Amino acid sequence: MPVDKIRSEAEAEELLLLLQKFYGQPVMPLGRFCKAITTWMQCIVQNNTDPELSKTLLHGSDYYTFLNEISTDIEKSNLLGRLLFAREPLRTKKCPIHKGHWNGQAMFFEPCPEKCGGTGWLPERAEDQGFTGVLIREAREVDGRLQYRDPKTKEWIDGGKLDGDWDEDDGDEV
Numbered sequence: 001m002p003v004d005k006i007r008s009e010a011e012a013e014e015l016l017l018l019l020q021k022f023y024g025q026p027v028m029p030l031g032r033f034c035k036a037i038t039t040w041m042q043c044i045v046q047n048n049t050d051p052e053l054s055k056t057l058l059h060g061s062d063y064y065t066f067l068n069e070i071s072t073d074i075e076k077s078n079l080l081g082r083l084l085f086a087r088e089p090l091r092t093k094k095c096p097i098h099k100g101h102w103n104g105q106a107m108f109f110e111p112c113p114e115k116c117g118g119t120g121w122l123p124e125r126a127e128d129q130g131f132t133g134v135l136i137r138e139a140r141e142v143d144g145r146l147q148y149r150d151p152k153t154k155e156w157i158d159g160g161k162l163d164g165d166w167d168e169d170d171g172d173e174v
């Protein structure tokens, strides 16, 4: 039953129900799941800080003060991005250069020659590209215009007119 186009939210919800039956568990957009987790965290905090609620219920009293920090770490987690958005398996081999440690230079500016993407860990499969939201491409200036190299074809592609200073040796994020 391949579906090439979903025409309405009602139709999408119907398909979700079919998927739920197939998997035998709830199936929903990731954003909906994340909202539920955030709501749960907010309720735990409220249960421990609202004078009326905290009179009788102390669930989470030993950890609720950490939930804000945990929530931030979850939101910015590259590992969760790779597992949930990029659908990568957990990486198990350390990068010989970065040895399991995150590296911002390799993630955002200068690609790691071992292709860890700055995560410190090597992709498990050849098709795993990581999930940083940032593509690092070789770039140069030609006659006041940006050009960047297509990583697959290796051809230079026009990226438009450059404004302001640009150092040819810096490379660029595109």
Ligand SMILES: [Zn+2]
Residues within 6 Å of the ligand: 095, 096, 097, 098, 099, 106, 112, 113, 114, 115, 116, 117, 118, 119, 120, 121
């Ligand atoms: Zn590396």
